[in-house]
Amino acid sequence: GQNIDQPTEMTATEGAIVQINCTYQTSGFNGLFWYQQHAGEAPTFLSYNVLDGLEEKGRFSSFLSRSKGYSYLLLKELQMKDSASYLCAVRAYRDDKIIFGKGTRLHILP
């Protein structure tokens, strides 16, 4: 089975940087995903890591360490619109489905 842990809530200030951590356990590994979800809306894809290292995409970066079962999502130059839940998700080897963590609700203060 799979187990994904991430903090329930975090608070940060507009313009700052925040790092959201995710640890996972899975039988086999075939990719880690980060999704953003605003309240009542559909999750939207942010990033995908399958190899160790950092993937940068604009203000968002995602890091993966497969040996440690660890990932983080780094959000820079925070904006009020970044207030949302951030979902860490993993896909097991030979699997199509993605299993999601419970998400981290990020609050941005002006």
Place this chain on the structure above:
Amino acid sequence: DSGVTQTPKHLITATGQRVTLRCSPRSGDLSVYWYQQSLDQGLQFLIQYYNGEERAKGNILERFSAQQFPDLHSELNLSSLELGDSALYFCASSVGSGGYGYTFGSGTRLTVV
């Protein structure tokens, strides 16, 4: 518009009733996934279909069933509804086996009263 269409957007029904949720995947996508999201549980995987065949099953109750039709749209049937079934139900689609993740529809909010 993500390209994944879910209907209806909202549904209010009474306990004991049966409802059908519909999902049309993005053009060209063969896989459809159903998820349930309630306040405390996060996104829970229910079931996956690939090109008309059931591919994977998650924590789907026996009262729930799904199918994918030849035109690749999918329906999730929920019966003998209970108050605890109130949730957002999301459908997602992808091209095929795994790949780069998938795209979600806007969801159906089910309220059981």
